[in-house]
Amino acid sequence: MPGPLSHIRVLDLSRVLAAPWAGQNLADLGAEVIKVERPGKGDDSRAFGPPWLKGRDGKDTSESAYFASANRGKKSITVDMSKPEGQQIVRDLAARCDVLLENYKFGDLPRYGLGYEDLRKINPRLIYCSVTGFGHTGPYRERPGYDFMIQGMGGLMSITGEKDDLPGGGPQRVGVPVVDMMTGMYASIAVCAAIAHRAETGVGQHLDLALLDTQVAFLANQAMNYLATGEVPGRIGNAHPNIVPYQTFRTRDGDIILACGNDNLFQKFCEVAACPELSTDPRFATNGKRVENREALTKLLSDVFAKRTTHDWVEALEAAGVANGPINNIAQVFEEPQVIARGVRIELEHSTAGKVPLVASPMRFSETPLEHKLPPPTLGEHTEEILRDVLGIEPAQIKRLRDTRIV
Numbered sequence: 563m564p565g566p567l568s569h570i571r572v573l574d575l576s577r578v579l580a581a582p583w584a585g586q587n588l589a590d591l592g593a594e595v596i597k598v599e600r601p602g603k604g605d606d607s608r609a610f611g612p613p614w615l616k617g618r619d620g621k622d623t624s625e626s627a628y629f630a631s632a633n634r635g636k637k638s639i640t641v642d643m644s645k646p647e648g649q650q651i652v653r654d655l656a657a658r659c660d661v662l663l664e665n666y667k668f669g670d671l672p673r674y675g676l677g678y679e680d681l682r683k684i685n686p687r688l689i690y691c692s693v694t695g696f697g698h699t700g701p702y703r704e705r706p707g708y709d710f711m712i713q714g715m716g717g718l719m720s721i722t723g724e725k726d727d728l729p730g731g732g733p734q735r736v737g738v739p740v741v742d743m744m745t746g747m748y749a750s751i752a753v754c755a756a757i758a759h760r761a762e763t764g765v766g767q768h769l770d771l772a773l774l775d776t777q778v779a780f781l782a783n784q785a786m787n788y789l790a791t792g793e794v795p796g797r798i799g800n801a802h803p804n805i806v807p808y809q810t811f812r813t814r815d816g817d818i819i820l821a822c823g824n825d826n827l828f829q830k831f832c833e834v835a836a837c838p839e840l841s842t843d844p845r846f847a848t849n850g851k852r853v854e855n856r857e858a859l860t861k862l863l864s865d866v867f868a869k870r871t872t873h874d875w876v877e878a879l880e881a882a883g884v885a886n887g888p889i890n891n892i893a894q895v896f897e898e899p900q901v902i903a904r905g906v907r908i909e910l911e912h913s914t915a916g917k918v919p920l921v922a923s924p925m926r927f928s929e930t931p932l933e934h935k936l937p938p939p940t941l942g943e944h945t946e947e948i949l950r951d952v953l954g955i956e957p958a959q960i961k962r963l964r965d966t967r968i969v
Contacts, residue, residue, distance in 0.1 A: 563929075563933075565591050566592055566927065567588060567591040567592045570593040570661060570757065571659045571660050571661075572585060572659060573656055573661070573663070574596060575598050575652070575665075575671075576663045576693065577665065578605065578607050578665075578742075579607065579743065580709075580741075580745040580746045580749070581665040581693040581746060581749060582597075582605070582607075582746070583632050583743050583745075583746025583747070584663055584747070584749035584750045585597065585636060586632050586633060586634055586636070588750065589635030589936070590634070590635055590932050593661070595637065597637065598639055598641050598643070598655075599639070601640040601641070601942070603941075604638070604941040605629060607626060607629045608625070610628035611628065612626075614627065615915040617915050618916040623915050625912070625915055630938040634920055634934065634936065634937065637943070637944035637947070638939035638940065638941060638943050638945070639949070640941060640945055642967060642968050643676070647963070649674045649675055649676060652674075653675070653676065653680075653681065653684060655948075659685070660687065660689060660757070661689045661757070662681065662688060662690045664690075665693040666692075668703045678768040682766065686764075687764065687765065688766040689753060690766065690767075690768050691753055691768075692768065692769065692771065693745055693772075694707060694773070695712065697772035698770045707773045708773075709740070712777050713777065715777070716741065716774055717777070717784075718735075718741070718777055719734060720794075720796070721795050722735070724797060724799040725796070725799065726797070728799070731797070741777050744777075744780055745776040748776055749769065749771045756769060783804065787804070806860075807831075807859065807860070811864060812867060812868060813867050813875055814871045815872055816889070817888070817889045819887050820879070821886065822885070823885065824849065825848055827884055827885065828849075830883060831879065834881075834884065835866050835867075837862075872888055876888060905922060908920050910936070913940055914940055918938070920934070920937070949963070949969065
C-alpha cells in the first residue's frame, strides 16, 4: 500500500544531518526523495568514519554508518552545481518536485540562481525548506551553525550534566546530535503542514528553520521555569527539576531509573521498597515537598536501592505498576523484547554492502503502513535513472554530461 506521502517528490540538496533527517522522514512516509550530491565526494557525512558499513566479505566498505543513519529511502544523483549546466539540472528537477530541502549558508543558493525567489518563478507550488544555524533573519543569519555549538548557545548544556562541585561535574552535550535531529523533525512537520496548506490553496511557500530557534523551543519546561520565576535553572545530573523521585539510583549490581510522576506512584514505590513511612513523612508526602527536600530523600532512597539487584528492583516495581527501567547500553537496547517485537531493527539490501542493518521509522499508521524499500544510496547510484525518467534526457546527452563531469 502506498505511504501517506507517496504522491510527493522531494529534492534534497542538504547534507550531514538536520535537513537530511527531514528528508529521511519524508522518504519513510512514502515520498520519492532525490538527493543531489557533489560528484566525487558527495554528502560530507559520507566521510564521517569509521565505522563503515561491512561488505558481503565482512570487510569495511567506503559507506559510513553516519551517512546510513540519515539517508535511508533516498535516490542519489551527482550534479556539479558550480557549473551553469549543473544549476540548470537542479532547476529542472525543482520544477518537477513538490518540496525542496536545503541547508546551505544564508545567501549561497541565490548566487546560483537556486534561491526561493528564483525557483518559485518556475514552480509556484514548490515548498522550499531552508535549514540553517540561525535562520534567514537577524544579526547572526550569516554565521555557520553546528549542533554542538547550538547545544551550548541555546542553553541545553547549562542544564545537562552533574553539578560543578560533583565528580564528573560541568556542562555536557547530549550523546546524539539532538538539535540537528529535532530541527529535522520540526522541518518534517512544517513540510507536511505546507503540503496541507497547498492542497487548499495551490500555493507553495518558504519555510525558514533554524537550529537555535529549535533548541530554545525544546527547552520546554525548563524555559518556562525560568520565564515564570526569573530563576536560572542549573545542572542537576539525572534528577528532574520538577518531580521527585524521578532519577537514577545505584543498585547492588548496577543502576536503575525510578520515575514517580505523582504521589500515588510514590506511595506504591514505598510499599514495594518496604519503607511506607516515607510516603507519610511530612517532608515527602507531596511532590512539592519532595522537590523542596530532594537531597534528604535522595540520600534515604540511595540506601534503600543499594540493598537489591537491578533485576530484583525492575521485577518488583513492574509488578506494582511503578515506572522504572534499567540503563541499557546500545547492544542491550536491540536485545529488549519490546524493541524486537516492534520491529525496530530492519535489514535492507545494499548494492555494495549486502544486507545492511538499519533502524526503522517509529511512525506507525493503521491505514497507510510505512514500507522501507530503499537502503541508503551509494554516491550517484540513481543519476542515470533520474536524468532519464524524471527529466527525460536522452542517453547520448547523459553520456555527454558524464564526460564533461556535470554529473
